[in-house]
Amino acid sequence: MRFTWRDTLATLLVVVGLAFGYSVVAGWGWPLMNGARAGIIALGIAGMAACPVSWSTQESAFFQKPSLTALRHAGPFFVLGAIVGTSLLVIGVVGLMAGTIAYLEWMLVGVVVMWLITLVHRLLPGVRSTRPTAA
Numbered sequence: 189m190r191f192t193w194r195d196t197l198a199t200l201l202v203v204v205g206l207a208f209g210y211s212v213v214a215g216w217g218w219p220l221m222n223g224a225r226a227g228i229i230a231l232g233i234a235g236m237a238a239c240p241v242s243w244s245t246q247e248s249a250f251f252q253k254p255s256l257t258a259l260r261h262a263g264p265f266f267v268l269g270a271i272v273g274t275s276l277l278v279i280g281v282v283g284l285m286a287g288t289i290a291y292l293e294w295m296l297v298g299v300v301v302m303w304l305i306t307l308v309h310r311l312l313p314g315v316r317s318t319r320p321t322a323a
Contacts, residue, residue, distance in 0.1 A: 191307075191310055191311060192242075194241055194242045194243070195242050195306075195307075195310055197238075197241050197242075198238040198239070198241045198242035198306075199238075199303065201234050201235075201237050201238035201241065202234060202235065202238050202299060202303050204234050205230060205231045205232075205233070205234025205235055205238070205299065206231070206234075206296060206299060206300070208221060208227060208230035208231060208234070209227040209228070209230060209231040209292055209295065209296050209299075210296060211227070212224060212226060212227035212289070212292060213227070213289060213292060213293060213296070223287065224283065224287050224288055224289045224291065224292045225283075225284055225287050227292045228280055228283045228284055228291065228292050228295060229284070231280075231292070231295050231296065231299060232280050232295070235276070235299050235302070242306065265305060265306075265308075265309040268305055269302065269305050269306070269309075272298060272301055272302050272305065273302065275298060276295060276298040276299065276302065279291055279294050279295055279298060280295055283295065
């Protein structure tokens with residue numbers, strides 16, 4: 189597969205989310221970024237916006253008509269992306285309740301891992317998938 193303009197836009201969204209999240213960890217004092225919860229929310233919004241942006245028409249059709257047969261044939265990138273994505277969701281929810289920097293740091297690491305999964309999936313020659321992986 190190849191890296192498209194959609195992947196570039198998704199990467200920019202991820203970078204913006206990471207910058208907002210890291211600004212809290214580093215104590216840069218950005219406006220409205222006054223705690224771990226604000227960082228988790230900003231990172232979560234950027235991550236959730238990046239996912240559908242990078243999907244192609246072929247990939248988004250999977251979610252319009254999902255089937256058990258399609259899930260049985262899910263590739264390793266889809267499975268890995270689903271595991272990391274679900275973990276990020278749980279970490280984000282727990283982090284919003286706890287409000288500590290540790291959960292924000294785990295989310296920062298998880299978003300980078302999710303982006304790397306997608307990048308490797310997109311750039312590996314001969315790998316063709318009809319399912320989205322990550323950001």
